[in-house]
Amino acid sequence: MNLFKSDYFDNMDLADIRDKVEANERLSFEDGVRLFQCPEPLAVGALAHRMRTRMHGDKAFYVVNRHVNYTNVCVNGCVFCAYQREEGQSGGFVLTREDVLAKLEAAPLPPREVHIVGGCHPRLGLAYFEDILSAVHERYPDAVLKCFTAVEIAHFAHLENISTREVLTRLKSAGLGMLPGGGAEIFAPKVREQLCPRKATADEWLAIHEQAHGLGLKTNGTMLFGHIETIEERVDHLVRLRESQDRSHGYTCFIPLPFLTENSRLAIDNPLTGLEELKTIAVCRLLLDNIPHIKAYWVMLGVKQAQAALKFGADDFDGTVVEEKIGHEAGADSQQGLSRSELEDMIRGCGCTPVERDGFFNEV
Ligand code: SF4
Known part of the structure; x- marks a missing residue:
């Protein structure tokens, strides 16, 4: 049965949104809220899959990364x-340039x-990061160096008492190609005040990404969801990111990150269900019509949920990773890394065609 020609979406009260998706029209804030409120995640997923298929066919991208x-x-x-x-606490660490190179080797x-x-280390100055980038760039000249969130860029600028634009310019000269999307969390000030009052504000995060785009750097975006935020705050986050992309056109990929509760000081009453994760990924695809790729980040989702996400709007499976600490400290139960053949088998296993890419999403 062709869902799009049946009364399936009419029965879900989503016929107008289906028509917009079919006509490739931008969805509104209110549409986003209604999609989150829809009691049937599969209906939202079908709309997102339609859009993802129109953009990428059955391709699912992955990268050999570290x-x-x-x-x-x-x-x-x-x-x-x-x-x-x-600083000084048991378990704290700082890598040297040689440590970083040894891990890559x-x-x-x-x-x-x-x-x-x-x-955001209190005493690592910009020279440390320039030194690492230069060394990695020299050793791997063809690799895309996707390094330092906007939160770290703001911190470096604060430590050095220089502008974020100068930080970005110096890091680009040292080999930086792209910023990852971390640190965005949820843009709403009320949420940031409770979760992360000391880190860069939403306006600062967005401004740094737009500065990076102006300097010819690509970036990613993220949203950490499933903690204290409301549905409206999720939609606001996505709409603000979409507006930023309309201004500066440099976001390549968006990564929805489910909040993992282990070892966190933040206690929440209702942890995410698997279906809520998938519905959120689907809404991200539907609202972010100007960001080409949506990532199923297997480290945080788990590999089976990441496979399912490829049918809920996601088109990228991230990569080999090799070693990951941030998500695993928070309770991610995925393995540390995947081989190229494991990634390809997982992608094929859910009916998609694996396509290897570079850091900028060029097919290789
Ligand atoms: S999320 Fe953790 S590592 Fe990142 S800025 Fe906050 S405290 Fe630091």
Whole structure:
């Protein structure tokens, strides 16, 4: 049965949204709220799958990448964070340039994308990061260096007493190609005040990404969902990101991140269900009509849920990763890394065609 020609969406009170999706028309804030309120996640998923298929067919992208977390020492102390340590606290670490290179050398395959993020350390100056980037860029000149969230960029600028634009310019000169999307959490000030009052504000986060785009850098976006935020605050987050993309056109991929509760100081009453995760991924696809890719981040979702997400609007399966600390400290039960053949088998296993990409989403 063709759902789109039946009265299925009329019965869900989604006929007008179906018509907009079919006509490739932008959905409104109110449409986003209604999609979240729809009691049938499969209906929302079918709409998102329609859009994802129109954009990418049955392709599901993956990348041979390597994550490196250079420190877990951080001055921000976000209440949800399971990863952060105070300086001098047991379990805290800082990698040297040689440590970073050794981790990359030990990866089973030379990475096409290097993802480097960490906490906001109180004493690591910009020279440390320039040194690491230069060394990695020299060793892997063809890899895309996707490093440092907007929150870290704001922190470096604060430590050095220079502008974020100068930080971005210097890091780009050292080899930076792209910013990851972390630190966005939920843009609503009321939520940030409770979750992460010390880190960059939503306006700062968005401004840094738009500055990066102006300098020719690509970036990703994220949303951490399933904690204290309302549905309206999720939609507001997505609409603000969409508006940012309308202004500066540099977001390549969006990553919906479910909140994982383990080791977090943030207690919540109603943890996410698997279907809520999938519905949220679907709404992200539907609202973010100007961001090309939606990631099923298997590290946080788990590999089986990430497979399901490829049928709920996502088109990217991230990559080999090799080692990951942030999600695993929060209770992610996925493995540390996947091989190329495991990624391809998982993608084929849910009826999609695996396509290897580089960090900028060029097919390789
Ligand atoms: S979420 Fe990031 S900025 Fe916040 S405490 Fe953890 S490492 Fe620091």
